[in-house]
Amino acid sequence: MFQPLKSWQWLLIATAIVVMALVPLVTRNSYLLHVFILTMIFGIFASAWNLVTGFAGLKTFGHHAFFGIGAYASALISINAGLSPWLTVWIAALVATVFGLFIGLPILRINSMPHVAIVTLGFAEIVRIVISNLQSITRGELGLWGIPAFEGFNLPWIGEVNFTPADKLPYYYLILVLLIASVAVIALIMRSRTGLAMIAMRDAEEAAESLGVNLTRQKLLVFGVSAFLVGVAGAFYAHYISILTPTAAVGIDLMILVIAMALVGGLSTLSGPLVGALILTGAVELMRDLDDYRLLVYGAMVILIVMFLPKGLVTLAPMLTRRFASHSSS
Amino acid sequence: MQSPTQASLLKVDDITMAFGGIVAVDKLSLTVKAGEILALMGPNGAGKTTTFHVIAGVHMPNSGTITFDGQDITRLRPDGRCRAGIGRTFQITQPFAELTVVENVMVGALPHHRTMAEARAEARRYVDMVGLGGRADVLAKGLSTGQRKRLEMARAMATRPKLLLLDEVTGGVDMKSLPGIIELVKKLRDEGLTLIIIEHNMKAITELADRAIFMNRGVRMAEGTPAEIASHPEVIELYLGEGDAHA
DSSP states (O other): OOSOOOHHHHHHHHHHHHHHHHHHHHOOOHHHHHHHHHHHHHHHHHHHHHIIIIISOOOOOOTHHHHHHHHHHHHHHHHHTOOOHHHHHHHHHHHHHHHHHHHHHHHHTOOOHHHHHHHHHHHHHHHHHHHHHOHHHHOGGGOEEOOOOOOOEEETTTEEEOOBTTBOHHHHHHHHHHHHHHHHHHHHHHHSHHHHHHHHHHHOHHHHHHTTOOHHHHHHHHHHHHHHHHHHHHHHHHHHHOEEOHHHHHOHHHHHHHHHHHHHHOTTSSSHHHHHHHHHHHHHHHTGGGTTHHHHHHHHHHHHHHHHOTTOGGGHHHHHHHHHHHHHHO | OOOTTOOEEEEEEEEEEEETTEEEEEEEEEEEETTOEEEEEOSTTSSHHHHHHHHHTSSOOSEEEEEETTEEOTTOOHHHHHHHTEEEOOSSOOOOTTSBHHHHHHHHHGGGOSSHHHHHHHHHHHHHHTTOGGGTTSBGGGOOHHHHHHHHHHHHHHTOOSEEEEEOTTTTOOTTTHHHHHHHHHHHHHTTOEEEEEOOOHHHHHHHOSEEEEEETTEEEEEEOHHHHHTOHHHHHHHHOTTOTTO
């Protein structure tokens, strides 16, 4: 991870970006674009969760709180203060960051991972209940609607860009840019000295500290950055879906889905959460006809992958190549 | 061997460290002069490793003070003590399993360098110095016990310490590799380091230590050259049992 990228890796990254950018040229199918947009929202969410849990080793199960805080903060500020969503997305992400630092503080002093899991889970549940009950502001489970869309603008050559429910295209490109930026931020952190210190902290905390790693700073940094990114994803979601309920935006189901994505794709890798987000979001949609049986298929899929590919789907290709190579040489 | 004018690098003054009702270290004082190797000896449970932990900042002592290089470090956390110039290894090795050997060492080297490449180059030198050059790009989880002990030393060296605490670097190392480890510790001393070592291996102690402190049940029982400690009646009694003291 800390060596310069090889040329085939650059090529792979460039290909992935180009393919994603060209999807709308192949299909303008509104439903398909919607699935891709959800995939990319989850891609940011899962990557940011992976930063804390996979790379820094802090097992948190409360990241859906930051998604909900980002979504509601951006929606409420844009509705009540009349500010542009282009601005409130960032304000909301900062609000999520403040909460991330707030929950990061007690975690600094807890060494037992099951306790970290419970504290963060409990925190998210508190956030959900507060949003549910603040009906005068959030309308609770009735749903917060009337969330303004992003304002349109003029692009040279392309012309007018309008964010309307009828046209998914602008949303598609906006979330693609946000996804690329988020993954780039995470990659830059992980390849820097901070990333090295973070993995050291994960593998042997006491030893890392004895080598001069400031654990307090590392943990707060990783929680802050992660909460910010999840907050951005949540805020985008609010202005894209344009209606929020506590169950949909802060529900535990969200967190479970994101954990499954990271596990299926590959925890502690950069591409794993993205692969997982694509597969699981796609699978959920493909299996809509199966009704509740899809949960069965879904569960079986997660179990099989965790059993036979414990490091996720991204390890499949290198594994097959090695098998193939050893077969052909013998 | 040491001239009396040499200043003390580390001064541990009247340290008590209790866990609940168990007093692991009881009013212990010791000083270490710059450039010397001090051995901590004693049976299991004597408080040697606890003493290390108190010096390295893992435990805050209940009472007493620690002065290092003229600075009171009693309240500093382990990372602060590392920056002050205290390096350490762990008795039960703690490699960063998913990092390569050279990356393990880079963690210690980074604060002294502006770029990753510089840190990597320096880390590489320490990896070579401890004899792991051939395994520099292997993940640390693939190392043997002896190699892990060497990695611990390389990592600690990369923080450029003035004082290095070595916790049983010969423990679990086979007889064949022992001379190599002893040579390595000598090399560290020749580079100007001051060392405190916890050792059970008498051969290692007599070859390395200028001075030894014998601990039992958290208190200092004897102090002197390794030879003096080895012939101390109470020490012999503790190790060999009563009645054999004059054997």
